[in-house]
Amino acid sequence: MQEMLLAAVFFMIAAIILVWRLYLYQKQAKHMIKELSMLCEEDTNYQLTSCCHIGKTKEVIELFNRILQKERDEKARLKRENRTYRESITSISHDIRTPLTSAKGYLQMLSGGEVSEKKQRDYLLTISQRVDDVTGMLNQLFEYARLEAGEFEFSPERFLITNVFADTILMFYNDFLEKGCEPKLELMEAPCYLYADKHAVVRIMENLIKNALVHGTGDYRFSLENMDGRVILTASNRTDSIEGKDIDRIFERFYTTDTSRTRKTTGLGLAIVKQFADQMGGSVHASLQEDIFTVKLELGSAV
Numbered sequence: 001m002q003e004m005l006l007a008a009v010f011f012m013i014a015a016i017i018l019v020w021r022l023y024l025y026q027k028q029a030k031h032m033i034k035e036l037s038m039l040c041e042e043d044t045n046y047q048l049t050s051c052c053h054i055g056k057t058k059e060v061i062e063l064f065n066r067i068l069q070k071e072r073d074e075k076a077r078l079k080r081e082n083r084t085y086r087e088s089i090t091s092i093s094h095d096i097r098t099p100l101t102s103a104k105g106y107l108q109m110l111s112g113g114e115v116s117e118k119k120q121r122d123y124l125l126t127i128s129q130r131v132d133d134v135t136g137m138l139n140q141l142f143e144y145a146r147l148e149a150g151e152f153e154f155s156p157e158r159f160l161i162t163n164v165f166a167d168t169i170l171m172f173y174n175d176f177l178e179k180g181c182e183p184k185l186e187l188m189e190a191p192c193y194l195y196a197d198k199h200a201v202v203r204i205m206e207n208l209i210k211n212a213l214v215h216g217t218g219d220y221r222f223s224l225e226n227m228d229g230r231v232i233l234t235a236s237n238r239t240d241s242i243e244g245k246d247i248d249r250i251f252e253r254f255y256t257t258d259t260s261r262t263r264k265t266t267g268l269g270l271a272i273v274k275q276f277a278d279q280m281g282g283s284v285h286a287s288l289q290e291d292i293f294t295v296k297l298e299l300g301s302a303v
Helices: 002-041 057-111 117-148 161-171 173-178 198-215 244-249 269-279
Strands: 156-160 184-187 193-197 216-227 230-239 283-289 292-301
Touching: 002 057, 057 117, 117 269, 156 161, 161 173, 161 184, 161 198, 161 216, 193 198, 193 292, 198 216, 198 230, 198 269, 198 292, 244 283, 269 283, 269 292
Parallel strands: 184 216
Antiparallel strands: 156 193, 216 230, 230 292, 283 292
């Protein structure tokens, strides 16, 4: 009889504990539903809370909060990127409109009255330069859009990278002379072949050279070397427009250190370099030491 009484008391206590725990679970569930409903209706940084610690509810709430925080961080990142994108499009629109407005002004002067032959030639030359500026900007936008969308078709081939390197830099030789300096070249002694898309490699070199001419102030150096079977291209120059804080963002699309937008640049040159390098299986890094800006690229394996 005593044993039955003890068993009845035990089961009664167990039933009370079970009912109490079910009540706490129900209370916590209602509390979470209320908070989640509020989060669905309002844009807030509110975190889920616990009204009573029962079972694994604390771990569930912490997991929910981590998911919420991750979603909020991603939303903030997208918001920043969209704002930067809109600002960049506005700046590029201004950059494109400026040379077009200038060209239009010269056309109006040509058609507005008698103009000497010398001035006609000068005006036409300026108009041609303005059109070339716009064409270059549009070509960069189109090229980057194709690269980012994965629509650029690479055609690898075996070619003499040492010759391509020298020829590409020689194309800009007069541009360097106009800046009052001569670039220093460092080439490997033995001819070196590279298996890669030749067009992409030339575009990488052209963009690095143009970036140096636009942002550099002198001490231009370009080197090509074979390091343990990997072809390494390095471009460096002295600069007064790039700071340490720029290095982490230097390969971002539309990023430019020229906040006044006085230079003819879309901020896509180095972004295109990175896209080409990444999609060909290479790598690119930038550094700044004592006003010397350096970009180092691994183009691929020497063959």
